[in-house]
Amino acid sequence: MRRRNRPHIKQAHNNHVHRWTVSYADYMTLMFALFVVLYAVLLNKKDNYQEVIDAIQSAGQFVHKTPSNLQSNELLAPTIVTQDETLSKEPLETPESDLTVEINKKIKPELSVIPSSDQGESLAKLKLSLESALNVELASGAFSVNLEGDWLTIEMTGPLLFAAGSHTLLNGAKRNIKYIAEVLKPVNNMIRLRGYTDTKPISDEIYQSNWELSALRAISVLHALNDDGIAGARMAIEGFGQYQPVLSEKGDIDEFKSRRVVIAISRFALFVEPKSDNNIKVKIKEKENNLPTPIPKPDSEEIREVFLPDGRLIITTRQE
Template identity: 40%
Template sequence: MRRNHESRHDVAQDNVHRWLISYADYMTLLFALFVVLYAMAIIHEEPFETMTDSIGRVFQSDQEQTKNRGQGEDILPVNSSRSETRLYGDGILEEAGPELTDGKNELSNIEKSEVGTNLESLEEELHTALYELVESGYAELEIDGDWLEIELSSGLLFPSGSASATNNAEAILSVITPIIKDVTNYLRVRGYTDNQPINTEVFESNWELSVARAVAILRLLEEQEIVPARMAIEGYGQYSPKVDNNSTQGLLQNRRVVIAISKYGLERENVIDTPSISVKDIELIKQEVDSAQQGNRIRIVELENGGIRITTRDEDNQDN
């Protein structure tokens, strides 16, 4: 009997300290809980939301709620992104994302184009060349998307109600053309007017006037050896005002011509060299023809290099 009593006493002594194991487990879990709560308190909101959204998409990519939902609310918001747009990239979704492009090509006559000279560098050169006009307010330079716009007041280029370019127009363009002549960027010459109605024998409306002024500037650029294949004209009339036409200053600002330089350029192999003969050379030839008509018979001789020579000498009898 004594032996049995001692055995029961030993078993009882062994069970006395088992509560320490449960208490230690409880304290460990409680410590881990406070660590997690502290970490959640100091974490930045945006990275935390990104992390929770990512974890949610990993486990529940096609459902708004958890698969094994209990009686309470979820700790992490699953698929709770504010946008319904799917994100593409090196992630779980294997779908191809949207194709990225370098801007829409809006030039209707370009089938194959390449990026031309940098617009920022052209703007710096043009600003230096047109510094006085820019400072006085008669010219403006601005990069608008894929275009570098050179805006010139019509008062500098044309008389009122006319599309006949003045000497000032030729002088201003002679400053611009050396900078844009050797690049391949496309050009658009745009004409604008104010909203004052016009109805003359030459121009029935502001449409015709804006187009005629754009054509006049394009002709001057062509005479100064800008490649014609790079250029086109646009006429906006009174329907694209820069400011309100309620004041004299507003009317003046809306009467303008814009030379727009595109970021895209003509491919080098498609650039056609302009003729080497200039307008002054043509005038000299005309003078020689007029003077020669008063004397001997005029003869035109084709040279080996492709040029021509106008003479009144008889090549067949020059040795006599």
């Protein structure tokens, strides 16, 4: 009897029909790990359990803060907030827990306090002294004194400071710089002199560009301050060229005020290297050199035998 072959039903292969089981298994593994960690924290550190709960809830925007009367082993179910309620209510502000604050302190340590030995005279006091010494110039608008952060700036502008295309100080500017030097001479704050030019480009046999002109203007003020008693170790120069012009109230560039020098006074003092003890060492060495040289004893006619610790034998007539 002949056997009849049954037709095979073709099935689709490699269609990844069971791939969802892999994602589901990963999800269940993560959830299992989460609850294991929570259970371990509950057993070992019951006091920190509430802090862990608060930290997890603060990470999600849809979970409200745990009430203070909730026990440490109770979890809050997530509260569903509709779109209308979200628009009508203000955003929930969740205060940081002690654990979060401690972690933030470790990540972002507080800035160290600057020692008082590295700070100069109070900038607020210097501002008052400068305003008193430059009251006429401040009233005319030729000078301005501003205190911002770690810098007290004196901006000297106008045509009475420099001529166009020149770094030579005019006589009126030298007189005003002398007033400034009288205020800054008794203190030890560091000073930066910033030179600027107008927007007109310059290139001749004296100045290759506006950078040279702005730097030389700062140097002119530096020499004037140094001649009036300001120590050169306290000062440095900066040249900005034509790239930071002064604007008028209408927003236009003021070419006259752009030709300026800014005296920037730092809150930090000039670093003074501590006194070295090299002089003491030199004096000690000189004293040792001046000690009298011991006079050797004359040789004796008697022959001596000297046994050294290493077993050697020395035969000598010296008395030492």
